[in-house]
Amino acid sequence: MKAFRLHAIGEMPQPDDIVLPPPGHGEVRIAIRACGLNFADLLMIDGRYQERPALPFTLGMEVAGVVEATGPGVQGLQQGARVAVFAGSGGLAEYGNFPADACLPIPESMDFETAAAFQIAxxxxxxxxxxxxxxxxxxxxxxxxxxxxxxxxxxxxxxxxxxxxxxxxxxxxxxxxxxxxxxxxxxxxxxxxxxxxxxxxxxxxxxxxxxxxxxxxxxxxxxxxxxxxxxxxxxxxxxxxxxxxxxxxxxxxxxxxxxxAYRRFAPQVLRDSLAELTRWHGEGKLRPHISHVLPLDRAAEALALLRSRTATGKVVVTMDRS
Missing domain, CATH: 3.90.180.10 (Medium-chain alcohol dehydrogenases, catalytic domain)
Structure with a gap:
């Protein structure tokens, strides 16, 4: 599969062809449809973010897509479910393995691009x-x-x-x-x-x-x-x-x-917050602003929009499923 990966701190990430292993215990494999970019992605490239995955790693902190397979011990998530995940990394790829307990169902009121841009902001x-x-x-x-x-x-x-x-x-x-x-x-x-x-x-x-x-x-x-x-x-x-x-x-x-950090020390606070935000979106009270949607093969350009502060609102990268 295609993935956009960082190999060295301070260098431009590169597109790679990699093999994704089967989902592990408590994980699901997601066919990624969209990945929301954040300023933290730039900090990761520069080595200035508080969380530093081991190199090389795939950039992209928040994703939306469809559950394609489940690993051992996963309950309550079925193949075909539409989910959004704040994963910290792994989103700029065609597929990814993510913790099942980090997956949130995407409501009918949201498309994949909106869901990928919603959680962090x-x-x-x-x-x-x-x-x-x-x-x-x-x-x-x-x-x-x-x-x-x-x-x-x-x-x-x-x-x-x-x-x-x-x-x-x-x-x-x-x-x-x-x-x-x-x-x-x-x-x-x-x-x-x-x-x-x-x-x-x-x-x-x-x-x-x-x-x-x-x-x-x-x-x-x-x-x-x-x-x-x-x-x-x-x-x-x-x-x-x-x-x-x-x-x-x-x-x-x-x-x-x-x-x-709320994922670790107060996950219920985070879940309650996202539940209220999702309800507000369904009621039409929130109108997410996405200024740019670019395909995965233009991920470098999408990151450059953030670095130059050209974008307003969110920048989203989508995966070609044709």
Whole structure:
């Protein structure tokens, strides 16, 4: 089968022809239909992600497809079932073996492309804003990187939770995408004096930051008393160093969020979150934005769209089943 694999840290992944073994105990083999890309895939290539599979490995953290075979000990999943999996790796391939207990049924309201783009982006924002920051209706939410894969879902979910949403993104086209997702106020990331612009709006209660760098510090200084700041990634490449004295004098809270860790220490929290998100999607309350869908033989181009920040929302790679 065809797979897109990383052989050395810092080098471009390469297409390979590999043999997939039968699914092991507790595993299912999935005929992959779509794989959602994430900024974490780029971090894996660069050797900067917190989880590092042994080389060589197949990239692609979240997949959607059809169960083709089951390994020993698997119950409740049948051949032909439509499932989505957050696997951490293995998605940029025609087939993959994944833990059966990580598979979620894909509802009839979702196609494969949407299912492959859904879990990480929406799950991260839902847990960050609801479970961690306890965002309340009427509060003012600032989303940094508001047109990206996770940022756009934060705009959408924040608005759904009743917040007044400020979107920070680069350029009018990306800001228009954030506005369509529900943002009430738009700020170009190139604008000077972000702190002043935020204070002119009355400050912010919650900051959702997928970018890092100077914008986080400006938002920190514009936070209202008892504000909460959620760093969920550092796509800008710079990890902010947070001065504790500012947290003290304004009674601020910085809240970390790594969505994937919930699989290990609180899986029920993750399952409950995804169940609610799936219900919202079925009710038409969520409208996933996928800006690019490319075939597997153009996976390198798909990753380049992420690295250049050309894409808005999600980028999805599909497998040819003709």
């Amino acid at each position: 929406y799950g991260t924002s839902h847990l960050a804003l609801g479970h961690r920051a306890r965002l309340r209706a009427g509060e003012r939410l600032l989303v940094l990187g508001a047109a990206g894969g996770v940022g756009l879902t934060a705009v959408e979910i924040g608005k759904l939770m009743g917040a007044e949403v400020i979107a920070l993104a680069r350029g009018p086209e990306r800001l228009a995408v954030a506005q369509a997702a529900g943002a009430d106020h738009l700020i170009d990331s190139a604008a000077p004096d972000l702190r002043g612009l935020l204070k002119a709006l009355g400050g912010v209660d919650v900051v959702y930051d997928a970018v890092g760098g100077p914008a986080f510090m400006e938002a920190l200084r514009a936070a209202r008393p008892e504000g909460r700041l959620i760093p969920i990634g550092f796509a800008g490449g710079e990890v902010p160093q947070i001065p504790a004295n500012l947290l003290l004098v304004k009674n601020l809270t910085v809240i970390g969020l790594y969505w994937g």
